[in-house]
Structure formats: C-alpha cells, structure tokens
Amino acid sequence: MLKKERQAYILHQVNLHNKVLSSSLCTEIKVSEDTIRRDLQELAEEGKVIKVHGGALSHSFNDVSLPLNGVYSQNQKKTIAHKAISLINNGMFVLTSGGTTIMELARSLPPQLKATFISGSIPVILEYMYHPNIEVILIGDKISKNSKITVGSEAIAKIKQIKPDLCFLGTNAIDVKHGITDNDWEVVQLKKAMIESSKRVVCLSIAEKINTVQPIRVCGIDEIDILITELNENDPVLRPYKDAGLKVL
Amino acid sequence: MLKKERQAYILHQVNLHNKVLSSSLCTEIKVSEDTIRRDLQELAEEGKVIKVHGGALSHSFNDVSLPLNGVYSQNQKKTIAHKAISLINNGMFVLTSGGTTIMELARSLPPQLKATFISGSIPVILEYMYHPNIEVILIGDKISKNSKITVGSEAIAKIKQIKPDLCFLGTNAIDVKHGITDNDWEVVQLKKAMIESSKRVVCLSIAEKINTVQPIRVCGIDEIDILITELNENDPVLRPYKDAGLKVL
DNA sequence: CCGGTTTCTGCGTTTTTATGCAGGAATTTA
DNA sequence: TAAATTCCTGCATAAAAACGCAGAAACCGG
Helix, strand or coil: CCHHHHHHHHHHHHHHHCEEEHHHHHHHHCCCHHHHHHHHHHHHHCCCCEEECCEEECHHHHHCCCCCCCCCCHHHHHHHHHHHHCCCCCCCEEEECCCHHHHHHHHHCCCCCCCEEEECEHHHHHHHHHCCCCEEEECCEEEECCCCEEECHHHHHHHHCCCCCEEEEECCEEECCCEEEECCHHHHHHHHHHHHHCCEEEEECCHHHECCCCCEEEECHHHCCEEECCCCCCCHHHHHHHHCCCEEC | CCHHHHHHHHHHHHHHHCEEEHHHHHHHHCCCHHHHHHHHHHHHHCCCCEEECCEEECCCCCCCCCCCCCCCCHHHHHHHHHHHHCCCCCCCEEEECCCHHHHHHHHHCCCCCCCEEEECEHHHHHHHHHCCCCEEEECCEEEECCCCEEECHHHHHHHHCCCCCEEEEECCEEECCCEEEECCHHHHHHHHHHHHHCCEEEEECCHHHECCCCCEEEECHHHCCEEECCCCCCCHHHHHHHHCCCEEC
C-alpha cells in the first residue's frame, strides 16, 4: 500500500470517527507502528489531524472545548428564554429556580412587563432587581453557598404558601423515564416544593441535557406541563416527551 | 479512551451540569481517581474549570460580579468595621441591616470567624456568601428596589422569630434627642423589628451623620447599646452619647 | 539496464508519557 | 475532636514516542 493511500485512509478514518488509535491502525493496514506514527505526524504538520498520545483526533473534536462566551451555550439559552417569556402575561405570579438559563430569562424580560417574580436565587434576584416594572419577592432562609440559593425548611414552607401561575425550572438533567434529576439534595427539596405549589410547571432545558440523568430525583415527567428547549418543536429528540403528554415549545 | 477525549468529556460534563465530582467521574469513565484529579488539574490550569475539593465547578457559574464602586468615606467605614468586628465572637448570631458601612463590615470579617449572619440586604448577603465559614440566613419578602433590601410584614415577622446576640445597624442619622432616624418608611419598620429582637443593638455611624436628623424615627437613644464611629472614643462629639448611657467605641 | 540517490519502512534502544498504587498530609464532615 | 474523604508525592510499570540505523523500494539521468 502506498504512503499516500495509507494517509488518505487514515484521514478518512479520523474524519469518520473523530479519533484513531495508532495501535488499531497498524493492525488494520498491517504496517509497523512507526509508520503510522510518521504518517500521523505528517498529517498533523499539515494541520489535518491533531496528534495525541496514542493516536489522533479530528479537528472538530477540539472546537467544542472552547466556551469562550462566558456562559456555556448562551445562544441556546437566549432562544429558550424568549420562548419562555411568551408564556408570561401581565399580572402573573412567576416562581423561578436558579441557574444560568433562568438568568438569561431574567435578563431578557421585556421592560414593560408587569408581573411578580419570586425566587430564592441570589444571582437571579439581582437580575430581577434591575427590571423597572416587576415586583420581586425573595424567598428567605439559609443560603447554600454552592448554588447561591436559599434552601431549608423555611424556604420550602414559604413556597408552599403561595400559588404561582407559572413555575420556571432550570434543569440539570431530564429524561423520559427518570424525569427531572439533579445533584444537590437541598436544591432538589426546594424544586419539589416549587413544582407542588405551582399551577403550571415549565421546564427549561438545553438540548444537551435532554436524556441525561443525575443522582437525585426531582419529579417525574408527568408533573411537568411544558418543556422548553432551543430545538424546533418537531425535533425527533422531543418526540418521547410529546408522547408523554408534555407541551413542547 | 484517550486522555484528550476524557478531558473533553469532563469539560463537557462540567459545562453541562455546573459541577462534577471526581468520585462519580471515575466510575463513569472507569479510571482511577488520580487520573481524574490530574485531568481536572490540567483543565484548571488551562482555566477551563475551577477545581475544588472533591471535584470541579464550571467557571461561568461562580462569577456574580459586584461593582467595587468607590464608596463614600471608605476609610472611615473600614475603621468602623474593624471596631465592630471586635464585638463578634465565634458562634454568635448576628443580624445586620444594609448600607455601605455594613458592606465594609461584611468584607472585613476575618476568614476564620464562624458565626451566623442574618440580613435582608442583597448586596450585603453577596458579601457574606464569599466568606468561607459563616452561615448566611436571608430574610425573605418583597424587595425594595431602592434600598435593595427585603421589606414587608413577612420580613418583620421573621425577624421577630429570632433572637440574635448582636444587631448591627447602618445609620442614616443619629441624634441624642431624636435617636436614630431615617427616610424610608419600610426600612424603618424593619429596623424597628431588628432592634426589638436583638439582645444588643450596635449602631454604626460615620461622624458626619452624628447629630443629624431624618424625617422618620427608628428608635430612641436609650434603645441602642453601643455606638461605633471612626472617632476616638474620647472625642467631645461623642460625650453626650456617653452621658446618655451608651457604650462608645 | 544500471549505478547513484532519495525515500520509505521496520527494528532495536532509549526517552517520554500516562496511569495506577501506596503512604502520609490536608480538608471536610459528623 | 474523631472519622472519612480527598489530595499530594514519589514510585513502578506499561504503553507510546523518538531516535538512529539499515535494508528495501522507488526514482532517475544516462
């Protein structure tokens, strides 16, 4: 087999699978590892692959690892925020969790909106405070320094006293079978209370978090009314959720 | 699995869920914990994650940037803060109002101090959150956008349920005859409740505000236990307050 | 077709890298 | 304060890379 042929084959494999192992290539093509290594080196010098210990990676692989713009997937979150805002009407009581998606929602609220927003998340409350027309109600209790949100029985009791029109949940993981799951016990307790109190529960989730699972269960899929993602509502990924009876935006 | 792949996976998880545990990662990827730790360390050095004990956090999550704007009379306030801190012992429950003097107090708390701080002021709570050892209790209710503090009957009711060892009041105006006075009706209601609940009331005031009066009365001079200013305790300005029975620092 | 030259390839040897493991230190948690 | 995690350091090992070399193959001008 010619050198050029071999390299073409390697490049093809890299682009196909995003990675190759020198070890497997050398058995496939039946040449010594040195040869493979030399090939990979050349391809790397030409910028066609990224050489790493043990093999090589495609370029596309490395691109995702650069979360340049502060918040991860900000554009998706903006899309989600705008869809969520369409659900809010003047005069509504809206309960929200914390998280970067909710932050984006808070930032994107139209200035003329007059509604009451309730939350226990400090960063989110800060955003709400800048809004000229909304009323802001803060849920008080002990503060969890990790999640920057108030947690504890007082907070939960307070939430149980209210009956908001809408509840927006920033989601860490959602799955048809396991429902919403999360990784912080106290935050989960709070979210449970929020879901129970609210007339309508809206789950905000970027597509990447769909069909993922975390250790602690928040609620089943049936307790959610609306699911908002950045995807088109007809995206096949969302199909199972539609079938489960959720409204999908 | 290649090292780069593994790191890409970790990074992805961090950005997706805002936090990862080394322990769960090493079972997921099936490598030793040391390897995970080394990966996290590398990623942290590249600034892609924030390494913490037990795992790592996403970078975007942690930056609740607060403006360090030039506070009026900051040096005086620093002096006051340090005097005030000398009153706090480990294990105490401390109730504080809002205001820039209290902010300075919050910023100056020694890192080893272990106490519980209670407040309804958002900016002050933000400062408390950065402290490694104190517990932070947030008083919830409607937020007054002017003063960035929670006000209302719920907040007052909550304050009445607690019995803090110390109450630090940032002061707008104090006068021997009229006591503490202020200009925001709702904030005054809150301060009244704070004073009533607390075992000892400490009034923090820069010298400029001494012997000034505002329209709404908070409390009489006799309800204050300690007065802290940036002045020397023998300063003649403070004499009348000493005579009235206050301890002056 | 033939020497000379260049390129390519495989094989040992040496270096570097990646990973796991043991222990003791440090930190968190109860 | 005591117990349990987690972290760090040094070390051992195996895998992979680098290096030098030599034989093989290809290329080339006569």
